[in-house]
Amino acid sequence: MQPVDINFYGMAVTKICCIGAGYVGGPTCSVIAMQCPHIKVTVVDISAQRISQWNSEKLPIYEPGLDDIVKKQRNVNLFFSTNIEESIQEADLIFISVNTPTMTFGVGKGRAVDLTYVENSARTIAQFSTSDKIVVEKSTVPVRAAESILKILSANDKPNVKFQVISNPEFLSEGVAVENLLNPDRVIIGHEETADGLWAFKQLSKVYLNWIPESKILKTNIWSSELTKLAANAFLADRISSINSISVICEAIGADISEVAKGIGLDSRIGRQFLQASVGFGGSCFQKDLLSLVYICECLNLPRVAVYWQQVLDMNVYQKSRFSNKIIESLFNTVTGKKITMFGFAFKKDTGDTRESPAIHVAKTLLDKGAKLNIYDPKVDPEQIKKDLTHPYVSDNPENVFKFIEIHDNPYRASHSTDAIVICTEWDEFVNLDYEEIYKSMKKPAFIFDGRKILNHETLATIGFQVHTIGKGHKTINMSSELTKLAINAFLARRISNINSMSVICEATGADVSEVAKGIGLDSRIGRQFLQASVGFGGSCFQKDLLSLVYICECLNLPRVAVYWQQVLDMNVYQKSRFSNKIIESLFNTVTGKKITMFGFAFKKDTGDTRESPAIHVAKTLLDGGAKLNIYDPKVDPEQIKKDLTHLCVTDNPENVIKSIEIHDNPYRTSQSTHAIVICTEWDEFVNLDYEEIYKHMIKPAFIFDGCKILNHKTLATIGFQVYTIGKC
Ligand SMILES: NC(=O)c1ccc[n+]([C@@H]2O[C@H](COP(=O)([O-])OP(=O)(O)OC[C@H]3O[C@@H](n4cnc5c(N)ncnc54)[C@H](O)[C@@H]3O)[C@@H](O)[C@H]2O)c1
Numbered sequence: 212m213q214p215v216d217i218n219f220y221g222m223a224v225t226k227i228c229c230i231g232a233g234y235v236g237g238p239t240c241s242v243i244a245m246q247c248p249h250i251k252v253t254v255v256d257i258s259a260q261r262i263s264q265w266n267s268e269k270l271p272i273y274e275p276g277l278d279d280i281v282k283k284q285r286n287v288n289l290f291f292s293t294n295i296e297e298s299i300q301e302a303d304l305i306f307i308s309v310n311t312p313t314m315t316f317g318v319g320k321g322r323a324v325d326l327t328y329v330e331n332s333a334r335t336i337a338q339f340s341t342s343d344k345i346v347v348e349k350s351t352v353p354v355r356a357a358e359s360i361l362k363i364l365s366a367n368d369k370p371n372v373k374f375q376v377i378s379n380p381e382f383l384s385e386g387v388a389v390e391n392l393l394n395p396d397r398v399i400i401g402h403e404e405t406a407d408g409l410w411a412f413k414q415l416s417k418v419y420l421n422w423i424p425e426s427k428i429l430k431t432n433i434w435s436s437e438l439t440k441l442a443a444n445a446f447l448a449d450r451i452s453s454i455n456s457i458s459v460i461c462e463a464i465g466a467d468i469s470e471v472a473k474g475i476g477l478d479s480r481i482g483r484q485f486l487q488a489s490v491g492f493g494g495s496c497f498q499k500d501l502l503s504l505v506y507i508c509e510c511l512n513l514p515r516v517a518v519y520w521q522q523v524l525d526m527n528v529y530q531k532s533r534f535s536n537k538i539i540e541s542l543f544n545t546v547t548g549k550k551i552t553m554f555g556f557a558f559k560k561d562t563g564d565t566r567e568s569p570a571i572h573v574a575k576t577l578l579d580k581g582a583k584l585n586i587y588d589p590k591v592d593p594e595q596i597k598k599d600l601t602h603p604y605v606s607d608n609p610e611n612v613f614k615f616i617e618i619h620d621n622p623y624r625a626s627h628s629t630d631a632i633v634i635c636t637e638w639d640e641f642v643n644l645d646y647e648e649i650y651k652s653m654k655k656p657a658f659i660f661d662g663r664k665i666l667n668h669e670t671l672a673t674i675g676f677q678v679h680t681i682g683k684g685h686k687t688i689n690m691s692s693e694l695t696k697l698a699i700n701a702f703l704a705r706r707i708s709n710i711n712s713m714s715v716i717c718e719a720t721g722a723d724v725s726e727v728a729k730g731i732g733l734d735s736r737i738g739r740q741f742l743q744a745s746v747g748f749g750g751s752c753f754q755k756d757l758l759s760l761v762y763i764c765e766c767l768n769l770p771r772v773a774v775y776w777q778q779v780l781d782m783n784v785y786q787k788s789r790f791s792n793k794i795i796e797s798l799f800n801t802v803t804g805k806k807i808t809m810f811g812f813a814f815k816k817d818t819g820d821t822r823e824s825p826a827i828h829v830a831k832t833l834l835d836g837g838a839k840l841n842i843y844d845p846k847v848d849p850e851q852i853k854k855d856l857t858h859l860c861v862t863d864n865p866e867n868v869i870k871s872i873e874i875h876d877n878p879y880r881t882s883q884s885t886h887a888i889v890i891c892t893e894w895d896e897f898v899n900l901d902y903e904e905i906y907k908h909m910i911k912p913a914f915i916f917d918g919c920k921i922l923n924h925k926t927l928a929t930i931g932f933q934v935y936t937i938g939k940c
């Protein structure tokens with residue numbers, strides 16, 4: 212991207228314009244206005260109705276704590292306006308916070324992000340700007356979208372008007388948006404690597420520094436920032452699909468997903484959050500952003516990574532369908548003419564938002580089978596429920612839907628004379644209802660399907676309810692602890708495959724996987740550990756336990772769950788192959804007769820264990836290509852290396868292997884007169900070797916392939932090395 216030659220110096224942000232008065236623009240700007248009394252904040256929107264709602268007593272969105280802030284700041288330093296032109300003109304800094312929905316037509320339909328609203332915003336900024344602007348990409352966009360925004364702005368350059376585009380994705384969650392904005396886990400700002408880019412970064416940082424400590428502000432390159440947003444949502448959705456997949460096994464073997472989730476969450480490398488098995492995830496972000504990630508991978512010709520993340524979406528559809536079908540099966544295989552109460556319609560508690568709510572899927576399945584629905588949600592507007600259930604994706608007969616649904620404003624009336632209650636949203640008020648009273652007024656047998664696992668199922672059963680929930684089997688022997696052990700390793704291995712899959716995208720887009728990992732890890736729901744991209748995982752446990760989990764699923768006739776976990780293994784093989792192939796490609800597409808140094812053979816540092824070590828895969832590929840290997844590992848027994856590399860799975864010609872390898876006890880001698888060094892284990896001693904000395908004695912050009920991302924690549928390049936690593940191009 213061409214750096215924009217501008218001179219912003221001297222300007223300080225005193226006026227902010229935010230384009231898009233939605234779930235992000237409204238709360239974000241309200242909090243900025245509250246925390247920065249010296250800044251005038253104007254939120255604009257093309258929807259006059261939305262703006263008038265923001266200016267009224269009843270705000271267009273329900274968000275705990277927001278009303279008070281808006282009331283306090285509105286018309287003081289917070290303004291909601293349809294006068295987009297004026298607001299852009301006076302602003303120093305402009306947030307683009309418009310919607311970025313999934314395309315509903317044309318190329319990329321159902322997967323790609325529709326950037327029309329972002330593009331229109333950029334054009335509007337270009338049209339109305341009469342002075343320099345910092346343009347902040349806050350909407351969630353595909354990687355490299357900032358390039359398009361800058362192109363539009365630059366093409367419409369006016370004399371004396373210059374633009375800097377920076378990326379500052381928003382991580383707030385609905386229902387806790389105010390809390391998240393006041394005390395975010397981190398603020399990520401991606402900027403161009405130019406003096407002006409850095410300056411724009413500082414200007415936006417100064418705004419946040421009014422209430423957020425500097426240590427929470429993370430500075431990255433633009434592409435890393437854009438990818439971090441998609442990656443964070445992918446990791447979060449992945450946790451839910453993973454725990455939901457384990458819930459399927461629990462139901463089949465008689466384990467309890469709550470116990471298993473607790474056991475997994477107590478492992479500090481995984482963490483306790485986002486492990487709540489449910490009817491499936493919803494919301495405006497996870498599905499859209501995962502689809503976008505999958506589409507980006509397809510466009511970048513990375514089908515394996517696309518398939519990997521598609522699985523998370525597939526598991527979610529499976530979970531929603533499983534739950535809906537369970538309702539029908541339990542109600543004696545038919546719901547035709549039966550009355551079913553739905554408690555909750557929002558995609559989660561504390562919001563009135565229904566976008567991608569699992570309740571829509573459940574309602575559609577029941578309506579399709581002829582059920583009548585009584586729906587109660589404390590915050591969702593009845594008109595929204597009607598709109599959702601008569602959408603062409605849900606029904607081709609809207610008139611019929613109206614006849615079959617009743618929307619109630621009271622849970623007791625909603626459940627009166629119905630056959631079953633289905634909990635679709637985890638609203639707190641559902642926990643404390645008088646279920647004895649409710650039971651009395653229902654048809655018998657009375658069923659409860661708790662899709663959120665919020666009720667006390669024993670009490671309900673005592674009252675007389677037939678209770679069904681997620682992730683709890685009916686077998687007498689409790690299998691939770693056996694399953695927990697396998698699941699912990701599966702979750703850990705999955706984190707590694709997740710970040711390794713991101714490394715592939717980074718190499719293709721110019722993002723940096725270390726920055727992305729840091730940005731994801733700062734999300735307290737994800738945590739910092741087990742996010743180190745590498746040549747792949749090894750060791751005696753992960754592969755074995757994953758294979759065992761997959762096999763169990765196959766035996767239990769759960770092919771979807773089997774496929775889901777098999778993907779983790781597939782991604783690992785892919786990563787090892789990618790790295791090995793990269794070595795060959797870089798060495799001018801042939802390693803025949805070339806001497807290559809391998810630093811490290813153990814599956815990780817501080818052990819002499821080589822079981823499933825990625826080094827074996829790398830060595831095999833290079834040996835198959837005709838290379839000669841000089842191997843050095845500070846702790847692995849040379850006999851073990853020989854045993855590993857002459858194993859039947861590695862070669863059918865052990866004599867040849869023995870002739871092609873030399874095992875050394877000194878890294879300097881190992882690398883002498885070789886073409887390349889390949890780091891396969893992250894031993895600390897490799898970091899502090901004298902690479903100037905090593906370089907002198909190597910064949911030129913001398914290559915380093917850092918499969919563990921432990922070396923200082925800039926220094927190595929300065930010495931003269933050709934440096935290749937993982938997750939950075
Ligand atoms: N909703 C969330 O929890 C959340 C959290 C983090 C990030 N995001 C991302 O933030 C972005 C906004 O999401 P949202 O949920 O606030 O969307 P939203 O649909 O609630 O709001 C977007 C607003 O932008 C307005 N708009 C569209 N084009 C416009 C234009 N050219 N000029 C002026 N206004 C325009 C729309 O009328 C709408 O009111 C998306 O990219 C989303 O992925 C959302």
Ligand SMILES: O=c1ccn([C@@H]2O[C@H](COP(=O)(O)OP(=O)(O)O[C@H]3O[C@H](CO)[C@@H](O)[C@H](O)[C@H]3O)[C@@H](O)[C@H]2O)c(=O)[nH]1
Nearest residue numbers: 381382383384385485486487489491492493494496558559
């Ligand atoms: O353990 C869990 C946690 C969540 N969910 C469900 O997952 C969905 C999404 O929940 P949540 O992430 O809390 O809501 P969002 O408001 O959609 O926020 C997500 O999407 C936003 C938009 O990108 C990001 O900014 C946030 O960081 C990210 O959490 C909801 O249906 C939840 O019920 C579960 O089923 N189990």
